[in-house]
Amino acid sequence: MEKIKMVTPLVEMDGDEMTRILWKMIKDELINPFVDLKAEYYDLGLVKRDETNDQITKDAAEATKKYGVAVKCATITPNAQRMTEYKLHEMWKSPNGTIRSILDGTVFRTPITIPSIKPVVKNWEKPITIARHAYGDVYKSVEIRAEEEGTAKLVFEGKSGKKEEVVIHEFKGQGVIQGMHNTDKSIRSFAHSCFKFAIDTKQDLWFSTKDTISKKYDAQFRVIFDEVYQEYKQKFEELGLEYFYTLIDDAVARVIRSKGGYIWACKNYDGDVMSDMVSTAFGSLAMMTSVLVSPDGNYEYEAAHGTVTRHYYKYLKGEETSTNPMATIFAWSGALRKRGELDGIKELVNFADQLEGACFDTLNEGIATKDLVNLMEGITPKAVNSADFIGAIRQRLEKRLGC
Numbered sequence: 001m002e003k004i005k006m007v008t009p010l011v012e013m014d015g016d017e018m019t020r021i022l023w024k025m026i027k028d029e030l031i032n033p034f035v036d037l038k039a040e041y042y043d044l045g046l047v048k049r050d051e052t053n054d055q056i057t058k059d060a061a062e063a064t065k066k067y068g069v070a071v072k073c074a075t076i077t078p079n080a081q082r083m084t085e086y087k088l089h090e091m092w093k094s095p096n097g098t099i100r101s102i103l104d105g106t107v108f109r110t111p112i113t114i115p116s117i118k119p120v121v122k123n124w125e126k127p128i129t130i131a132r133h134a135y136g137d138v139y140k141s142v143e144i145r146a147e148e149e150g151t152a153k154l155v156f157e158g159k160s161g162k163k164e165e166v167v168i169h170e171f172k173g174q175g176v177i178q179g180m181h182n183t184d185k186s187i188r189s190f191a192h193s194c195f196k197f198a199i200d201t202k203q204d205l206w207f208s209t210k211d212t213i214s215k216k217y218d219a220q221f222r223v224i225f226d227e228v229y230q231e232y233k234q235k236f237e238e239l240g241l242e243y244f245y246t247l248i249d250d251a252v253a254r255v256i257r258s259k260g261g262y263i264w265a266c267k268n269y270d271g272d273v274m275s276d277m278v279s280t281a282f283g284s285l286a287m288m289t290s291v292l293v294s295p296d297g298n299y300e301y302e303a304a305h306g307t308v309t310r311h312y313y314k315y316l317k318g319e320e321t322s323t324n325p326m327a328t329i330f331a332w333s334g335a336l337r338k339r340g341e342l343d344g345i346k347e348l349v350n351f352a353d354q355l356e357g358a359c360f361d362t363l364n365e366g367i368a369t370k371d372l373v374n375l376m377e378g379i380t381p382k383a384v385n386s387a388d389f390i391g392a393i394r395q396r397l398e399k400r401l402g403c
Contacts, residue, residue, distance in 0.1 A: 001403050003036040004347045010335055011063045011300075012039040015073025016046055017307035018315060022325045022386060023073045029394045031332060034351060034401065040067065044095050046076045050088050057095045061102035064298055068342060071335035072099075072302040073328065096302075100134035104186055105294035106193035107132040108263070109275040109304050111282035112289060112326055114363050116376040119260075120281045126261030128278050131197065131205075132271025133190045134292060136182035139268055144177040152177045180217070187221055189295040191228035194265045195243070197293065199235055204242040204262040208251035208270070221267065275304060284371050286324035291334055301334040303327035322370040323386045329359055329393070351401075358397035367392045 014023060031037055042060035049057055064070040076082060077094040100107070110129040113119075146152065152168040168177065198205040207225050209218035222245055229236075229243055236243055246254065248270060255264065255278075266274055279288035288304035304327060311321040333352040340348030363372070366381040369389055373381045384392065 005036050006038040007343045009038040009040045011067050011070035012041045013044045013060050013072040015075040017309055017312035018323050019074040019307050025390050029390050044075050046086050054092050057098045061099040064300055068298050069335050069339045070300040071331050074307045076307055097139045103294040104189050105134050105292040106190050107134050107292050109288055109290045111279050112287040116379050117283040124260040128260045129263045130271050130275040131194045131263050131265040133268045135186040137180050137268040141178050141180045146171050146175045187224045191225045193293050195232040198263050207245050207265040208248040210248050283375050287326050289330045299338050301331040303331055320385045324369040324371050354400040358393050361396040362392045
């Protein structure tokens, strides 16, 4: 078949370790044979980020603002061990955090569900989408190690000359201090993104924080959400949708008792943790889609999981791995679909649909990676390695496309 033509490039962000290996396999087997791919490429592997003093991450984010759609591979956020392993000049910040800060977006994470894998929470009948605020909180925090007795203070000096100061703690010995922040502008963008996404997908929206304890920080999130909701209230009522706020501990209880099928909006750290819980309860973190949506209409698609380090070390030894590529494939399909929608290329939108359909065909026939085999019910699954799994998807994709 003739390859599908693209008009506007995608921003392609390569990554690290096992997901980088899968990235190339997916492109070689499932994208390039069918699409005349136009992409502006950025290598966000840890080595290149270190070589460029992390400038390449910022460049990739700015390119996303230019072109509107990006697809990203999983990347390493280095710790002390990685500093030594990769001989880094600095312990670079999370590239996801950097990109999210520049785009000022909201991350929406939704599990990929199939009939043969039942959620651990038996009453969940529909996917639960986590809307995660993508700016500030612990990911932009500053920290101090208190090595001796002393006083920790929180100080704000306004441009007007106004000064506020509160004592955090009187240390009688060693300890740690952390300072977090957020902005009304970013919280407001978060709220708008959540309400718009709820309307687009026709799902109820839940929002949760802990404003009973955090009476200024968390409470400001609630105040802004309540204000922004007034702009969408009429549309919500027309569509029969519900928005409500509750404390996060109550939200967890409600989520466990629910049937699913709604959006759960969380602050940055809460969303990070809860999306892992939801994805695991639905089957596997490798079956969780993730898209960053900015208030000015930019989209960045990625997998919700990390770089699968353990499998990468096996791969380096020449051992066979059965790493699940589903979320990474769906990052590509999501980005290609959105690019097709924005550029009016129906063939590209259809290709994305058929690629996801081929993935479901493969899994529904019982061909799966090892992480899913023990979860499947009602069929006799066959465990295959990553290359054979992607090859099986290609066969079904070719059939769907009439190749």
